[in-house]
Structure formats: structure tokens, C-alpha cells
Amino acid sequence: MSDQHIDPTLLRGLVNRRLGRRNVLRAAGIGATAAGLAACGVKGKATGKPTQAPDQVAKFWAGKVAGTHIDFANWPLYMDPKHPELKKFTEQTGMSVTYKEVINDDAEWFAKIRPQLAAHQSIGYDLMVMTDGVEFQECVELGFYAPLDHSKLTNFAANAAPKYKVESFDKNNVYSAPWASGITGIGYNPKYVKTPPTGMHDLLNPAYRGKVGMMSDTQEIGNFAMMALGITPETSTATDWQKAAQWLTDQRNSGVVRSYYDQDYISHLANGDVWISMSWSGDIFQQNASSGSNLKFVIPSEGGTLWTDNMVIPITAANPVGAMQLIDFFYDPAIAASLAEYINYITPVPAAQAVISADAAAASGDDKAALEMVASSALVFPSASDYAKLHYYRNFKTPAEHQQYQAIFNPIVTS
Amino acid sequence: MTTGRLRARLIPYLTILPGGLWLIVFFVVPMIAMLSLSLQLGDVVHGFQQVWHWQTYTTSISAYRSQIIRSFEYGIASTLLQIIIAYPIAYWIAFRGGSRKSFYLFLLLLPFFVSFVLRTVSWNFILADNGIVLGTLKNLHLLPQGYHILATSTAVVGGLTYNYLPFMILPIYVALERVDPRLVEAAYDLYATRVMAFRKVILPLSIPGIFAGVVITFVPVSSDYVNAHILGGPTSTMIGNVIQNQYLNTQDYPTASALSFVLMAILLIGVFAYARALGTEEALEVAAR
Numbered sequence: 001m002s003d004q005h006i007d008p009t010l011l012r013g014l015v016n017r018r019l020g021r022r023n024v025l026r027a028a029g030i031g032a033t034a035a036g037l038a039a040c041g042v043k044g045k046a047t048g049k050p051t052q053a054p055d056q057v058a059k060f061w062a063g064k065v066a067g068t069h070i071d072f073a074n075w076p077l078y079m080d081p082k083h084p085e086l087k088k089f090t091e092q093t094g095m096s097v098t099y100k101e102v103i104n105d106d107a108e109w110f111a112k113i114r115p116q117l118a119a120h121q122s123i124g125y126d127l128m129v130m131t132d133g134v135e136f137q138e139c140v141e142l143g144f145y146a147p148l149d150h151s152k153l154t155n156f157a158a159n160a161a162p163k164y165k166v167e168s169f170d171k172n173n174v175y176s177a178p179w180a181s182g183i184t185g186i187g188y189n190p191k192y193v194k195t196p197p198t199g200m201h202d203l204l205n206p207a208y209r210g211k212v213g214m215m216s217d218t219q220e221i222g223n224f225a226m227m228a229l230g231i232t233p234e235t236s237t238a239t240d241w242q243k244a245a246q247w248l249t250d251q252r253n254s255g256v257v258r259s260y261y262d263q264d265y266i267s268h269l270a271n272g273d274v275w276i277s278m279s280w281s282g283d284i285f286q287q288n289a290s291s292g293s294n295l296k297f298v299i300p301s302e303g304g305t306l307w308t309d310n311m312v313i314p315i316t317a318a319n320p321v322g323a324m325q326l327i328d329f330f331y332d333p334a335i336a337a338s339l340a341e342y343i344n345y346i347t348p349v350p351a352a353q354a355v356i357s358a359d360a361a362a363a364s365g366d367d368k369a370a371l372e373m374v375a376s377s378a379l380v381f382p383s384a385s386d387y388a389k390l391h392y393y394r395n396f397k398t399p400a401e402h403q404q405y406q407a408i409f410n411p412i413v414t415s
Numbered sequence: 416m417t418t419g420r421l422r423a424r425l426i427p428y429l430t431i432l433p434g435g436l437w438l439i440v441f442f443v444v445p446m447i448a449m450l451s452l453s454l455q456l457g458d459v460v461h462g463f464q465q466v467w468h469w470q471t472y473t474t475s476i477s478a479y480r481s482q483i484i485r486s487f488e489y490g491i492a493s494t495l496l497q498i499i500i501a502y503p504i505a506y507w508i509a510f511r512g513g514s515r516k517s518f519y520l521f522l523l524l525l526p527f528f529v530s531f532v533l534r535t536v537s538w539n540f541i542l543a544d545n546g547i548v549l550g551t552l553k554n555l556h557l558l559p560q561g562y563h564i565l566a567t568s569t570a571v572v573g574g575l576t577y578n579y580l581p582f583m584i585l586p587i588y589v590a591l592e593r594v595d596p597r598l599v600e601a602a603y604d605l606y607a608t609r610v611m612a613f614r615k616v617i618l619p620l621s622i623p624g625i626f627a628g629v630v631i632t633f634v635p636v637s638s639d640y641v642n643a644h645i646l647g648g649p650t651s652t653m654i655g656n657v658i659q660n661q662y663l664n665t666q667d668y669p670t671a672s673a674l675s676f677v678l679m680a681i682l683l684i685g686v687f688a689y690a691r692a693l694g695t696e697e698a699l700e701v702a703a704r
Contacts, residue, residue, distance in 0.1 A: 107663045114459070138666075141460045210563065214649075218664065252649050259566045259648045264539075272545045273565060399458035406665040414482065414652045414660050 057147045060320075067319030069096050070326055073128040075309070076101040078179070080342040089329050095322050103129060110135035117144045117314060126317040127326060129179045132169040132308045133219055133393055134402055136176075139312070141399075145175035146313040146320050153177070153324065155331035163387065164348045167308065168234065168395050176310035177327045180345035183379065183390060184220055184305035187279030187297050189269055197276060199301040200228035205276075209255050213268060213277030214248075216260035218409035219393045220305065221248055224278060227302040233391045241408045248412045260413040269295060281379060282345065299389060306390035308348075341374055346382060353381050453672035463668065471673045479657050479674060486654040487681070489568070490637030493575040494583075494629055500576070501583035501628065502621075508584075509591035520588070523581050535574055535645045539565060566648030574642035579635065583628040590624025591617070626693055634682050654678055 072086075079085065079099065086097045103109045109130070113123045117139075130136050139145055150157065156177055170176045186197050192211070197203075203212055203224075215221055223233045225244035236244075251257060258274050266283040268274040270293045284297040311330070313323045329335060336349035337356045353375055360371035374380055382390075396402040453471060457463035476483070508519045526534060541548060544563045552558045564570050594617055602612040640655030647653075654674060661671035 107666075111663055138460055210561070210566070257649045262644075264536075264645070267539065268543075271540075271543045273539075273543055273563070399460045403458060403665070403667065406667070410660065410665060411478070414479075414657050415650055 057149050060146055060315075061149050064321050066093075066095070066321040066325065068094070068322075069098070070127060070319055070322045071125045072097055072099045072323075072326070073102050073125040074099065074179075075103050075129060078129070078309075078343060079339065085330070085335050085338055088335065089326060092329070093322070093325060095319075095325070097326065100125075106131050106133055106135040110138065113144070113314070114142075117316060118142065120316060122316045122318060123314050125314060126319045126323040127311055127313055129309050129311055130176075132167070132310060134396060136169060136310065136312075137396060137402075138399070140170070140175060144315055146315050146317060147174055148177065148313070148324060148327070153328045153331070155328045159331045159333055159336070159349045159351050161348055161350050164308075168392065169308075170310070176312045177331070178348040179309045179311050179330070180339075180343060180347060181306055181308040182345055183281045183299060184215075184224070184307065185279060185281060185297055185299040186276060187266075187269055187281075187284045187295055188276040189272060189274075190294060190296055192272060192275040196296065197298055197300075200224065202276060202300075203228075203278075204251055204254065204256060206254065206256065208275050210258050211273075211275040212251075212256045212258055213265040213274035214251075214257055214260050215265070215278045216262055216413045218406055218413060220278065221260075221412065222405065222409050223305045223391060223393060227300065227304075227391060230302065233305075233394050236394055238404055238408070241405055245408045245412060248409075252412065252415070285344065303389050303391050306387070306392060340380055341371060344374060344377070344380060346380055350381065449672045450676065453669050453676055455669050457669075459666045459668075468669070471669050472677065475670045475673050476677055479654060482652055482654045482657050483677070483681070485651070486637050486678075487685075489572050489575060489643075489653060490633050492572050493579070493636050494633045496572070496576045497580055497583040497632055498625060498628070501580060501587055502625070505584050505587035505591055505624070506617075509588055509594075516592075520585075523584055527581070531578065532641060532645075535578065535641055538570070538574060538577070538646060542570065565646060566651075568647075568651050570646040570648075571643050571651045571653070574646045575636045575639055578639075578642065579632040582631045586627035586631065587621060587624040590621040590627075594620045622693070626690075629689070630686055634686065637682060638678055 078101070083097075083099055086099055090096055109128075113128075116123045130139065150173070156173070160173075160177070164178050165173060167178075186202065188197055188202075190196070193202075193208070202208075203214070205212075215224075222241060222244055225247040226233045226236055226240055229240075229243055229247055231240045231244065258268070261268065261274075261277070263280075263283070265274060265277045265279065266287050269277050269279070270287050270291060279297060281297045284295045287293050288295055311327050313320050313327075317323055330339065331349055333349055333351035333355050336347050337352035337359065340347040340349075340352050341356055341359065356371055356375040360368055360375055363371055378386055394405065396405065451465060452463065454465065454467050454469065455463035456466050456468045456471075504523075508516055512519050540546060542564045543549065544565070545553070549558065549562065549564065553560055553562070564573075598616050598620075599612055602616045607615065637653075638655045640653060640659050643651055643653040643656050655678075658671050658674050658678070661667045661674065
């Protein structure tokens with residue numbers, strides 16, 4: 001895909017999942033954390049990394065039988081509100097599914113579920129969706145995820161894109177199966193930014209003094225600054241982080257940065273408070289669709305961040321067998337297509353493209369145009385060269401490494 | 416009659432039992448847990464061990480000194496602004512409100528039926544760079560094009576003042592409402608001018624109200640994080656934001672706990688020093704009312 005002038009129709013590929021994400025107020029999370037501290041925080045909870053050996057899988061699944069009901073926790077606006085896919089699942093299996101949009105932020109969600117999972121109590125969900133960030137890793141290390149039994153995941157084996165089977169955050173999908181992916185790049189308001197941005201240097205342009213939006217998420221800004229410096233985030237070292245932090249500090253001291261935003265950058269971008277900003281592509285699409293704004297999105301020439309939201313089964317799930325059937329169900333190309341048609345995110349099932357094209361051929365009018373856009377969108381079905389430009393978050397090997405990273409980038413967003 | 420006397424002596428303790436238990440369970444125990452946590456070391460995966468690591472306090476204070484100082488600067492600025500704005504309003508309602516006093520008080524509390532966050536976020540709309548206020552002024556060439564209020568310290572202090580103003584107005588109103596009009600009449604009878612009557616009679620009698628208002632607002636204003644988050648810029652972070660960030664994003668619970676205690680200690684010392692300076696136990700009693 002071209003660095004500049006991304007066809008607006010391609011932006012169909014990116015739907016707002018992040019609405020409400022990085023919520024302005026994390027009071028609920030704080031409350032839960034405080035409760036957690038009072039309950040067990042003082043003692044701490046040391047848990048070894050669970051082995052990923054097959055016997056671990058056998059041990060977990062031994063004697064587990066399918067229940068009649070599944071509780072599914074997901075992010076807002078991540079499925080057609082009529083839940084057609086879940087209805088089909090219920091028809092096929094007889095299992096009812098309660099779908100709740102309760103996850104707004106990985107850190108907040110982690111703070112909520114940690115005390116229960118640490119005490120090996122139910123969190124009330126059999127399946128949940130978590131981003132491949134720090135909290136995902138911590139859940140793995142704390143043994144909060146049930147190991148998947150791949151002998152039962154036949155659709156996944158047949159239809160998941162090969163690249164999703166080797167992703168570093170969960171190699172061989174021991175614990176997780178992707179729900180959808182999206183891209184962090186540069187969004188801008190063409191009313192104020194006359195020359196379309198092409199790369200990270202546009203975030204330093206003195207002409208945009210006080211009008212550049214940056215994200216407050218340390219993983220996001222760290223990745224961006226490293227890409228700006230030509231550092232590969234996945235293999236970066238503490239020295240690289242220092243350099244990236246310096247880049248960000250210089251940027252802030254130069255006075256171009258308006259603020260470090262959570263998800264609220266998007267409304268500031270739309271009303272002209274911010275002209276150019278680090279953006280989640282889906283937000284740009286959703287903002288244009290909902291308010292008639294004409295925001296644009298580019299993937300910087302240096303690269304963008306590819307994140308993946310993953311289905312995982314909490315270790316204390318009441319119906320893990322059913323949850324795994326549901327995971328596999330979403331890897332049926334027809335179901336994956338139906339989901340992608342609505343959410344317009346990168347689907348982990350390449351075969352869905354043919355299904356969407358077929359649906360488009362059968363449809364007419366606006367529906368036809370919309371479906372054709374989805375089927376041809378490089379942001380729903382990126383090519384290999386598109387993927388080559390995208391980077392993942394830095395995967396922390398140890399909590400100490402994570403703390404070191406945070407200690408370097410936190411002072412930038414909280415100064 | 417000893418059992419009767421014993422019972423009589425127990426009754427006061429029994430009456431504070433529900434409140435006392437509440438305080439112990441939801442205040443004292445979490446406080447101790449947090450104090451303990453602030454001295455531990457570790458991480459969320461391997462757990463935190465008690466090692467009496469007092470250095471957390473010194474390192475976190477030196478790392479976030481500017482945010483701590485800034486929080487109190489904002490707190491003082493906002494509290495002073497609140498007094499300046501609240502006093503005339505409270506005065507007007509108390510002395511000119513007539514039969515509609517309760518209606519005016521209701522109007523004051525009306526915004527509380529809207530979520531705190533929503534009210535703060537709406538300032539983003541009102542004060543947008545090209546929005547209804549600044550956009551109009553810029554079009555009239557009354558403001559330079561690059562001017563903005565959002566993402567500055569002014570916006571944060573303004574937001575803090577706006578959000579906590581009713582908590583300043585109400586205690587001042589209560590104090591003014593209690594001023595015996597006959598005292599003011601007496602002042603006039605003794606040839607006091609209106610200004611003198613205000614200075615010598617009304618103002619001194621309303622000091623306990625101002626005191627209570629300051630105590631009620633200064634503490635939450637200084638530890639607020641919502642306003643700085645929603646209205647602030649890259650260099651207007653308050654200590655509340657740092658604590659929130661340490662808890663939820665970094666999961667560095669010891670630093671967050673230590674900073675919470677530092678904040679609490681400074682606030683307690685500040686409030687007690689302030690009470691001393693005003694020199695009245697009476698004032699504290701009014702604050703408690």
C-alpha cells in the first residue's frame with residue numbers, strides 16, 4: 001500500500017474498536033486494584049510459568065465436558081449488535097452465548113481479573129479478548145490462560161493465516177487465537193495539514209507547533225519513536241529505548257506536542273485542536289463515518305504498529321470446552337467473513353476474502369459497493385509487503401524488563 | 416445497679432460501632448495494607464515481598480517532585496479562585512435570596528446530576544481552539560490565531576475550580592446564613608458604613624465557612640487527576656495522574672502507594688498547619704458540621 005494518499009475507501013478496513021479504549025476514567029480499575037491490594041497484594045502472588053508441554057494440555061482438558069452456556073467478554077463495537085454469528089453458533093451446538101462488551105482497556109481489565117484468577121476463582125467468563133501487550137504476557141506468566149487443545153481446533157488449523165501461527169507473543173498459539181488485528185499510524189486533518197504526511201518527521205514539523213497529538217500509551221509511543229529512529233521495536237534493547245525516549249523528549253521540548261492522549265485524541269483531531277496525531281486507523285474510519293469528518297490515515301514510511309486482539313480462555317472458565325468450540329467456529333471462513341464485513345478489521349482468516357467477494361457479487365446497490373470495498377481493502381486483507389512494513393510491540397521477557405521500559409517512557413507521558 | 420450503669424457506659428461505644436467498623440474495614444485495614452505495600456519490592460508476576468525498602472519514598476519523591484509541587488500550586492491557585500468566585504455567590508444567596516434561597520441552592524447542585532467526567536469533557540467542546548468561544552473571538556480578531564486554552568495549566572486550574580466550586584459555596588453560604596441580621600443592624604446603628612459592617616461583622620463571622628470550604632476542596636483538588644488528564648497538556652501532569660498511571664499502567668504498586676502516602680502526609684500537615692494558623696478549634700467544628 002502506498003505511504004501517502006491511502007484511498008479513503010481502504011479505510012473501510014479499519015473500524016472503531018478502540019472507542020472507549022484507554023478510557024478517560026479508570027476509576028473502576030483503580031477500585032478493583034485497591035480491592036485486590038487489600039485482599040492479597042501485600043503477600044504478593046508468585047507463580048511459576050506453566051509448562052507448555054502436551055501433558056499440560058492433556059492435564060487441563062482431562063475430564064472436561066461441554067457445558068450448555070458460554071459467557072464471552074469482548075471490546076465494544078467488535079461484533080454486529082444483533083450477534084448473527086453467535087445465533088448461528090447456538091443453532092449448531094445448542095449452546096447459548098452471553099456476549100458482553102466489558103473490556104475497554106487491557107490494563108484496566110487485567111486489574112479487574114487478576115485478584116480472582118490469582119485466587120483461582122471464576123471471573124464469570126469462559127472466553128475473553130486481549131491485546132498482545134504487556135498484560136497478555138503477564139497473564140501467560142501467571143498461568144491465567146488455559147492451554148488450547150489444538151486437536152479440537154480443526155477450522156483454525158485449516159484456515160488461520162500462517163503468519164498468525166508463528167507470532168512471537170504466543171508462538172504456536174499455545175494459549176490464544178487471534179480475533180482481529182489493526183494498525184497504529186498517523187492520522188491527520190487535511191483541512192489544516194495541506195501536505196499529506198509521509199513519515200515520522202511530520203510529527204516533528206515546527207509548522208504544527210502545539211498541534212501534534214501523541215498517545216499516552218508507553219508501548220505505542222515507544223514503538224513509534226523506535227521506528228522513527230530505524231530501530232526494530234521487537235528486538236530493541238534498553239539502549240534503544242533510551243534513544244527513543246530522547247527522541248520523544250526532544251519532540252516534547254520543541255513544543256509541537258499538544259498533549260499525550262488516550263482515545264480522546266480522535267475528537268481533538270476532528271475539531272481542529274490537533275492537526276496530526278498518532279492514530280488507530282479504526283478510529284479514523286469511525287470518526288468519518290459518524291461525524292462526516294474527512295480525516296485521513298497513513299502508515300508512516302518507517303512503519304506502523306500491528307496489534308492483534310486474541311481470544312483466550314481464562315483458566316477458571318466454567319465451560320472451556322464450549323469456549324474452544326466457539327474459537328474454532330470463528331475460523332469458519334463464512335463466519336470470519338460475516339464478522340469482517342461488519343467490523344472491517346484485519347481478519348486472521350484469508351479465505352474470508354473469497355466469501356466476501358462472493359457476497360458482494362450477490363449483493364446490489366450500496367451493500368455491494370461496501371462489500372467490494374471490504375474485499376479489496378488492503379487494511380482488511382494486507383499483502384505480504386504491507387505486513388513487512390508493520391512492527392509488533394516489544395515483547396518483554398521478564399517483568400524487570402517491563403519495569404525498565406516503563407521507567408524510561410513513563411516520565412515522558414507524565415511530565 | 417452496676418449492670419445498668421455498665422450498660423449506660425457501653426451505649427456510646429455501641430453507637431459508634433457501625434461507623435467504627437466501617438472505618439476499620441474500609442479505611443484502616445486498606446491503609447495498613449498500602450503502607451506495607453509501599454515498602455515492598457517485586458513485580459505483579461512474581462509477587463511483592465516485604466523488604467522494608469524505604470528508598471521507594473526517596474526515589475519516587477525525587478523522580479516526581481515537580482509533579483508534587485505542581486499539584487499544590489494548582490491546588491492553591493484553584494482554591495483561591497474558588498473563594499473569590501464563591502463568596503459573592505454565597506453572599507448574594509444568603510442575603511438577597513429571599514424566599515427563593517432553596518431554589519438557588521438547588522440550581523447550584525443541579526450540575527451534579529450530570530457525570531463529573533462528562534462535565535469536564537464538555538469543556539473540550541466549549542473551549543476547542545476553533546470552537547464556539549475561541550473560534551468566535553479569533554474571527555473577531557480579538558485573539559491571535561494560535562491562541563489556545565486547552566492543554567495548558569490555565570485549563571486545568573479552570574477545570575478544577577469549576578468542578579469543586581459548589582463545595583466552596585455551600586459552607587460559606589451556611590456561615591453567612593447564620594449571621595444574625597441584628598448584628599449587622601447594630602453595626603449600622605453604631606454608624607458603620609456598609610464596607611465597615613462587612614469587614615468588621617460579616618466577614619469575621621463567615622471565616623469558619625471559608626475555612627470549611629478550603630478544607631473540603633483543597634484536598635480533592637490537589638489530588639485530582641481527571642482535570643489534568645482531560646484538559647491538560649504535555650507538562651501539566653498532577654501527582655494524581657502519576658499515581659493512577661503507576662497503579663494501572665506500570666503496575667508499580669509500591670511506588671504508587673508511596674506517592675499516595677507522601678501526598679496524604681503533605682495534605683494532612685498542610686491542613687493542620689492551616690487550622691493552627693487560623694487558630695480556632697471552632698473552625699474545625701464548623702468544618703465538621
